[in-house]
Amino acid sequence: MSLPTTPLEATELARALRQELGRVFVGQSAVVEHTLCALVAGGHILLEGVPGLGKTLLVKALAKTFGGQFSRIQFTPDLMPADVTGHTLFDTRSSQFVIRRGPVFANLVLADEINRAPAKTQAALLEVMQEAQVTIEGKTLPLPPPFLVLATQNPIEQEGTYALPEAQLDRFLLKVLIDYPSLDEERALVAASCTGRTGDKLEVEAVQQVATPEQLIAMQQIAAGLRIDEAVLDYAVRIVRNTREWSGIAIGAGPRGAIALVRAARASALLAGREFVTPDDVKRVALPALRHRISLVPEAEIEGLSIDSVLTSLLARTDAPRA
Amino acid sequence: MDLERLSVTLRPRNHWEAIDLGVRFALSRARPLYAAWFALTLPVLAVLTLIFALWLGEISWVLLIMWWLKPVFDRLALHVVSHAVFGEIPSLRQSLRALPGLLRNSRLLAALTWERFSLTRSIRLPVDQLEGLRGKAGRQRKSLLGRRIGSAATWHTLAWLHLETILWTGLLGLVWLLIPEDLMPAGVTLWKLLTAQPLWFSCLLYLPLLACSLLLEPLYVAGGFMLYLKRRTDLEAWDVELQFRRLAQSHTARSGLASVCIAILLGLLLGVATPSPAEAADSASLRETQISQSGETIKQVMQDPAFGKEETERRLHWRSSDEPKNKDAFKLPDGLRGLFQGLESFFEWIGKAMAMLGRIGSWLLILAALGLLLYLASRFGWLRNSGDAKAPPAELAGFDIRPQSLPDDLASAAHALLAAGDARGALSLLFRGSLSRLAHREQVAFARGDTEGDCLDRTRQQASARAPYLARLLGCWQRLAYAHQVIPPAEIEALCQDWRKHFEEVSRG
Numbered sequence: 001m002s003l004p005t006t007p008l009e010a011t012e013l014a015r016a017l018r019q020e021l022g023r024v025f026v027g028q029s030a031v032v033e034h035t036l037c038a039l040v041a042g043g044h045i046l047l048e049g050v051p052g053l054g055k056t057l058l059v060k061a062l063a064k065t066f067g068g069q070f071s072r073i074q075f076t077p078d079l080m081p082a083d084v085t086g087h088t089l090f091d092t093r094s095s096q097f098v099i100r101r102g103p104v105f106a107n108l109v110l111a112d113e114i115n116r117a118p119a120k121t122q123a124a125l126l127e128v129m130q131e132a133q134v135t136i137e138g139k140t141l142p143l144p145p146p147f148l149v150l151a152t153q154n155p156i157e158q159e160g161t162y163a164l165p166e167a168q169l170d171r172f173l174l175k176v177l178i179d180y181p182s183l184d185e186e187r188a189l190v191a192a193s194c195t196g197r198t199g200d201k202l203e204v205e206a207v208q209q210v211a212t213p214e215q216l217i218a219m220q221q222i223a224a225g226l227r228i229d230e231a232v233l234d235y236a237v238r239i240v241r242n243t244r245e246w247s248g249i250a251i252g253a254g255p256r257g258a259i260a261l262v263r264a265a266r267a268s269a270l271l272a273g274r275e276f277v278t279p280d281d282v283k284r285v286a287l288p289a290l291r292h293r294i295s296l297v298p299e300a301e302i303e304g305l306s307i308d309s310v311l312t313s314l315l316a317r318t319d320a321p322r323a
Numbered sequence: 324m325d326l327e328r329l330s331v332t333l334r335p336r337n338h339w340e341a342i343d344l345g346v347r348f349a350l351s352r353a354r355p356l357y358a359a360w361f362a363l364t365l366p367v368l369a370v371l372t373l374i375f376a377l378w379l380g381e382i383s384w385v386l387l388i389m390w391w392l393k394p395v396f397d398r399l400a401l402h403v404v405s406h407a408v409f410g411e412i413p414s415l416r417q418s419l420r421a422l423p424g425l426l427r428n429s430r431l432l433a434a435l436t437w438e439r440f441s442l443t444r445s446i447r448l449p450v451d452q453l454e455g456l457r458g459k460a461g462r463q464r465k466s467l468l469g470r471r472i473g474s475a476a477t478w479h480t481l482a483w484l485h486l487e488t489i490l491w492t493g494l495l496g497l498v499w500l501l502i503p504e505d506l507m508p509a510g511v512t513l514w515k516l517l518t519a520q521p522l523w524f525s526c527l528l529y530l531p532l533l534a535c536s537l538l539l540e541p542l543y544v545a546g547g548f549m550l551y552l553k554r555r556t557d558l559e560a561w562d563v564e565l566q567f568r569r570l571a572q573s574h575t576a577r578s579g580l581a582s583v584c585i586a587i588l589l590g591l592l593l594g595v596a597t598p599s600p601a602e603a604a605d606s607a608s609l610r611e612t613q614i615s616q617s618g619e620t621i622k623q624v625m626q627d628p629a630f631g632k633e634e635t636e637r638r639l640h641w642r643s644s645d646e647p648k649n650k651d652a653f654k655l656p657d658g659l660r661g662l663f664q665g666l667e668s669f670f671e672w673i674g675k676a677m678a679m680l681g682r683i684g685s686w687l688l689i690l691a692a693l694g695l696l697l698y699l700a701s702r703f704g705w706l707r708n709s710g711d712a713k714a715p716p717a718e719l720a721g722f723d724i725r726p727q728s729l730p731d732d733l734a735s736a737a738h739a740l741l742a743a744g745d746a747r748g749a750l751s752l753l754f755r756g757s758l759s760r761l762a763h764r765e766q767v768a769f770a771r772g773d774t775e776g777d778c779l780d781r782t783r784q785q786a787s788a789r790a791p792y793l794a795r796l797l798g799c800w801q802r803l804a805y806a807h808q809v810i811p812p813a814e815i816e817a818l819c820q821d822w823r824k825h826f827e828e829v830s831r832g
Binding site: 232 | 719722751754770771772773774775776777801802804805806807
């Protein structure tokens with residue numbers, strides 16, 4: 001398999017990935033789109049939704065599409081940072097300390113129910129997510145590219161959970177809300193999942209490998225090089241700056257928000273088969289790229305306004321470029 | 324009734340002094356009073372205990388019946404106290420002998436039934452028993468007596484109720500403390516005392532109550548009786564009468580000899596003749612005349628300024644149209660009429676107060692409704708300004724989309740720009756013109772934050788016929804504006820042609 005060199009080839013590759021995912025993962029097109037978007041942009045993704053919506057299946061299938069390594073960490077209150085990153089071990093045979101790599105050494109890491117672990121364990125993911133490297137006993141080990149952390153959290157349970165700190169939330173490129181599938185999607189999903197299957201094991205045999213990690217890296221580079229007009233860049237920055245001055249928002253997004261927005265917009269444009277970014281791309285990814293970077297004023301929360309509704313109203317009142 | 328034989332000093336007293344006097348009087352005559360009292364109550368208690376406590380095992384019934392029979396016992400207590408007040412203390416035998424008569428002639432049935440719960444029973448009892456009045460006369464009498472002392476009698480009853488309860492509770496606590504733990508039935512708490520099972524235990528607990536009740540009741544009767552005497556003293560001026568009698572007596576004693584001398588002297592001076600029968604008849608007729616004219620004489624005497632003067636005072640008052648015309652057609656007894664008048668004015672006051680409150684409340688409601696309307700209107704206005712306006716905006720994110728800002732023949736103008744080499748200007752003009760036409764002619768509601776994709780979506784929903792053309796135009800525009808690609812002039816030219824086809828038809832139509 002040759003590496004993609006043009007945006008068109010990259011788009012074709014993305015289309016193939018999406019098609020393979022569709023074999024086992026039915027419906028939830030927005031979630032698939034945003035996951036691919038984060039993968040192409042080289043960012044991490046935070047999925048918020050109730051259990052049982054196929055988050056693990058998605059990541060497992062995605063890993064298989066490009067032959068990447070997949071690992072899953074179930075976050076629990078007694079999980080230690082070393083359980084995530086790895087630790088040193090004294091080998092009696094060689095009389096040496098050897099490094100035992102943690103589950104983060106994979107291309108796709110599923111951090112399941114990330115808010116169940118205390119802050120120090122969550123912080124262990126900080127360096128991993130930002131630098132794509134792990135430091136154990138002073139030794140820095142790079143993670144194999146492409147590297148994507150897909151964390152999940154349950155929005156309804158508050159008992160025994162530790163809310164993610166803002167610094168960590170900021171590390172996620174996108175926060176995607178995953179909801180129950182529609183009736184048709186769910187019917188198709190149930191039919192596909194119970195025919196000729198035994199047990200609860202997630203089956204991803206139907207998924208074929210259509211890409212390699214190297215191709216994925218090349219795709220990420222193509223996306224990062226997509227043309228973005230000054231007016232569109234200006235539009236993205238204006239949106240982010242508006243979040244700091246908007247009446248219903250207490251804490252707006254920082255410059256990292258604008259960077260994330262542009263990165264995600266580039267990936268979105270690539271997935272849409274374009275060689276350039278339009279304001280539509282920016283607007284399309286604005287909600288997932290910004291909703292975890294802002295917090296509402298208490299009055300707005302008391303009034304029952306959600307972050308999404310405030311952001312939607314902000315987008316509707318931010319002038320789109322017409323240059 | 325001989326007032327001179329009263330054992331108490333009559334003078335103006337307030338209610339509480341009178342009750343206090345009654346209690347102290349009863350205590351000073353405690354022996355005959357309690358002798359008669361227990362001579363009646365203890366046998367009754369014994370019989371009841373035998374029947375209910377020992378036979379049926381229900382000691383609480385004894386208590387209830389003893390409480391219910393209090394009016395029976397009260398009659399004997401009042402008999403003793405009332406006689407003692409007038410200086411003749413009846414012996415135990417006399418008291419018990421008088422008992423059947425007392426029970427027969429003192430409306431006992433009423434006292435045991437519908438008047439049992441009356442709070443003024445302490446002052447009703449003397450009227451029933453001592454005055455022996457029945458029917459209307461009795462009611463009027465009780466109303467007259469109760470008018471001033473009714474509230475005091477009520478408080479007297481309530482105070483005694485509390486006193487009984489406090490003493491009973493204290494004694495109960497004492498008994499509870501003195502029961503050895505070994506004898507205490509298992510599982511009995513202070514709250515379950517009254518329903519405790521062993522009989523001896525129940526007796527120990529109920530005994531204090533009976534004791535309090537029996538010991539305090541004669542004092543209660545005496546207090547009520549003295550209150551009754553106070554009221555009669557006020558009404559009938561017994562104290563004044565008594566003073567006059569004493570004055571008269573002392574005068575008679577001192578002037579016994581002098582009067583004889585004066586009589587002799589007068590007889591000598593006025594003549595030797597004794598008055599003739601005719602004169603005697605004259606003096607009798609004169610007395611009759613004076614008696615018959617006494618009404619007039621009293622009126623003349625009362626006109627003296629020493630007895631006060633009549634003043635006429637005028638004041639305004641509301642006339643109610645529905646005032647009953649013949650108020651006096653049906654005459655109620657004085658007491659009831661007073662009560663009804665009091666009630667009427669009370670309810671009238673309540674009604675006025677409610678009406679005022681209602682008026683204030685309705686004004687507040689109206690104000691609140693107006694406030695709510697204003698708030699909704701402002702909120703609605705805010706929503707309307709927030710982007711969902713029906714009227715198309717003059718400017719859309721830097722684009723002036725007013726129809727007058729556009730050239731008359733837009734397609735030709737765009738064509739001219741294209742010919743001049745300004746492809747971007749030509750496409751921009753076409754885009755601007757399309758938005759203006761769609762917003763003003765086809766009422767597509769664009770918002771300032773709409774991107775090209777949003778514009779296309781709105782057009783698809785609200786003017787679907789123009790959507791394919793707009794999609795083409797926007798595709799070109801995006802390629803030119805954001806990808807900086809060179810658009811073939813032929814494509815722009817075709818767009819100019821089609822613009823005319825799509826939007827000039829609209830303008831013609």
